[in-house]
Amino acid sequence: MSSSCSGNCSGCSSACNSEEKLEKRLSLIKNKILVLSGKGGVGKSTVAATLALTLARKGAKVALLDVDFHGPSQPTLFSLQTATVEGNENGMFPVETEGLKIFSIGLVMEDADRAIIWRGPAKIGVLKQLFEDVQWGELDYMILDFPPGTGDEVLSACQMLTGSKRAVIVSTPQEVSLADCRKCVDFCKQVEVPIAGIIENMSGFVCPDCGHRHEIFSSGGGQKLADLAGCGLIAQLPLDPVFLQKCDSGDVAGALNSSPVIAGEMDKAASLLISRN
Ligand code: ADP
Numbered sequence: 001m002s003s004s005c006s007g008n009c010s011g012c013s014s015a016c017n018s019e020e021k022l023e024k025r026l027s028l029i030k031n032k033i034l035v036l037s038g039k040g041g042v043g044k045s046t047v048a049a050t051l052a053l054t055l056a057r058k059g060a061k062v063a064l065l066d067v068d069f070h071g072p073s074q075p076t077l078f079s080l081q082t083a084t085v086e087g088n089e090n091g092m093f094p095v096e097t098e099g100l101k102i103f104s105i106g107l108v109m110e111d112a113d114r115a116i117i118w119r120g121p122a123k124i125g126v127l128k129q130l131f132e133d134v135q136w137g138e139l140d141y142m143i144l145d146f147p148p149g150t151g152d153e154v155l156s157a158c159q160m161l162t163g164s165k166r167a168v169i170v171s172t173p174q175e176v177s178l179a180d181c182r183k184c185v186d187f188c189k190q191v192e193v194p195i196a197g198i199i200e201n202m203s204g205f206v207c208p209d210c211g212h213r214h215e216i217f218s219s220g221g222g223q224k225l226a227d228l229a230g231c232g233l234i235a236q237l238p239l240d241p242v243f244l245q246k247c248d249s250g251d252v253a254g255a256l257n258s259s260p261v262i263a264g265e266m267d268k269a270a271s272l273l274i275s276r277n
Contacts, residue, residue, distance in 0.1 A: 022132045023162065029063075029139045031277060032165040034157065034193065038180020040148040043201035043237070044170045045073035048145035049252045050262070051168070054270040056099040060140040063094060065130060066104030067157065068147045069116050069123055075106040079250030083107055091133040098253045103134050120152040127156055141273075149180070150187040158191045164277075166196040168269075169229070173200055173221035185229045196273055197234030198226040205239040234272050235265035 037044040052064040066074035083095045085107050094101035146154045167188050171181040188195050200222025205214045226233040246255035256263045
């Protein structure tokens with residue numbers, strides 16, 4: 001309820017009820033982690049999924065909210081393309097799998113290949129509904145997977161999400177990705193969301209035949225970004241073809257199990273987030 005309203009007026013009572021409901025739902029979520037990237041294709045959704053899984057494997061109550069309306073990846077990563085969303089008079093239930101609560105616009109679209117053509121206000125309305133109408137329950141962490149860049153969704157979420165929130169920025173090591181991530185760093189500073197850390201993805205490739213490490217996308221970029229942001233480089237994930245194949249086939253949990261290096265790095269990142277709650 002807004003501070004200027006007694007709640008008794010007829011004109012704004014439904015807006016006040018909606019705000020009250022939103023506040024109540026959000027007050028049950030201890031930590032909100034916003035996973036951001038400057039560009040698409042750098043592994044942001046994969047990092048959001050593996051971070052959520054790693055936190056859940058450490059015993060935390062975790063939800064993963066896919067806010068990438070134009071390219072929702074979480075249903076694919078968790079093989080949820082045919083999952084049905086249940087609900088009751090209090091709202092929808094997130095889908096539960098691998099110890100996580102998951103919700104994505106992709107779960108309620110009749111045709112997964114149909115493009116979503118929404119202007120900013122429509123996206124903001126849906127975003128609010130996802131916070132307000134999904135029965136998240138008590139959570140230690142909500143991991144939010146945003147579209148790349150710093151558009152309507154992330155700005156609105158920063159304004160709507162009350163309580164503790166932090167950002168994790170995902171970049172590949174090369175300049176084209178870093179340049180856009182510098183904008184994410186600046187965005188976080190402007191909206192006063194602390195940056196919990198940088199995750200450098202596709203950070204080198206170890207040849208399975210000769211064991212030699214190749215810096216395919218250059219090196220050192222993630223550390224430079226962390227220095228600029230004034231935070232830590234909390235994980236460096238190598239390119240791993242087996243990991244990719246498992247993620248693409250909808251087995252992100254198996255992907256994590258198949259790559260001890262990626263699992264170890266994500267474990268380090270999750271532990272750091274927990275230690276700084
Ligand atoms: P974004 O969310 O930034 O658009 P995705 O998470 O969808 O990117 O990842 C893009 C593609 O890269 C996916 O096919 C994913 O499986 C793959 N990928 C991500 N990280 C790695 C990695 N470390 N090694 C191999 N493939 C990866």
